[in-house]
Amino acid sequence: MRISWSQPYNGGSNITAYQIEILQSDGVTFSPELSFCDGSTTTAVTTLSCSIPVSTLRTTPFSLTFGATVVARVQAINVYGPSAFSISGGSGVLITNPDPPTSLAEIFSGRTATTLRISWSDGPSNGGSPIIDYAVYSDQGLLTWTLL
Numbered sequence: 001m002r003i004s005w006s007q008p009y010n011g012g013s014n015i016t017a018y019q020i021e022i023l024q025s026d027g028v029t030f031s032p033e034l035s036f037c038d039g040s041t042t043t044a045v046t047t048l049s050c051s052i053p054v055s056t057l058r059t060t061p062f063s064l065t066f067g068a069t070v071v072a073r074v075q076a077i078n079v080y081g082p083s084a085f086s087i088s089g090g091s092g093v094l095i096t097n098p099d100p101p102t103s104l105a106e107i108f109s110g111r112t113a114t115t116l117r118i119s120w121s122d123g124p125s126n127g128g129s130p131i132i133d134y135a136v137y138s139d140q141g142l143l144t145w146t147l148l
Helices: 042-047
Strands: 002-004 017-023 030-032 049-051 069-078 089-093 102-106 118-121
Touching: 017 042, 042 049
Parallel strands: none
Antiparallel strands: 002 049, 017 030, 017 069, 069 089, 102 118
């Protein structure tokens, strides 16, 4: 997840660092993530951005779930001290590929000479976005899967 911000007015002194905080799943508490989003690095100060792995946002202290909006706030720091935090905002949603379907089974009552009916259940997670389609493949026992 890439977090970016605009450089604010610096008050007459160069901004030397930023404090970036991300809203936890409780919807109240903001916490910094310093392993991947350390606003004191030259890269963060010059690019006005940082990137955090989704896996980090899914663990403590953030504990965000797939489908959750990532909300952040940023504070600028110069020789005079820190600014107030920006208005919190976010438009990034944690999404990933869905889990594979489970419980694949043939519906024997639907079998004909030219038809095979199958059923399945959705996997435990849709990856944070509704599943819109399924790809069904067939194999004749030769491990040469063909999209139906």
